[in-house]
Amino acid sequence: MGFCNSCGRPIVKEDYGTNKDGSLNPEFCKDCFQNGEYTEPDITLNEMIIRKSKEMMAKNPRLAETHATGITTMFIPGLKRWNPEFQDDYKDIKDL
Known part of the structure; x- marks a missing residue:
């Protein structure tokens, strides 16, 4: 299992999401990536952090908002979509 x-x-x-040729893309989920493109190309990093924090709190009502936001703020910016260090790696995946 990956993320x-x-x-x-x-x-x-x-x-898994899909590449332009219909092959599976293990880097991204089907909610975020289909047919070689992001399903929400204009979502910002901050919007993703807020969305994922809310989802975490909905699954665990006792989880404080500050804790959920702290987790997502530390984790999400390191993912390939949001981290400029990985942009070249992602370009190769997107071109598949």
Whole structure:
């Protein structure tokens, strides 16, 4: 099991996104990446952090907002979609 390099959710093969040629892309989940493109190309890093923090709190109502936001703020910026260090790696994946 890996993590989506856009939203950070755990993914298995059934959750993989797809490349332009229809092949599976293990780097991204199907909610974030389909047909070689992001499903929400204009979402910002901050919007993703807020969305994922809210999802975490919905799954665990006792989780404080500051804790959820702290986790997502530390984790999501390191994912390939958001980290400039990985942009060249992602370019190769997107071109598949």
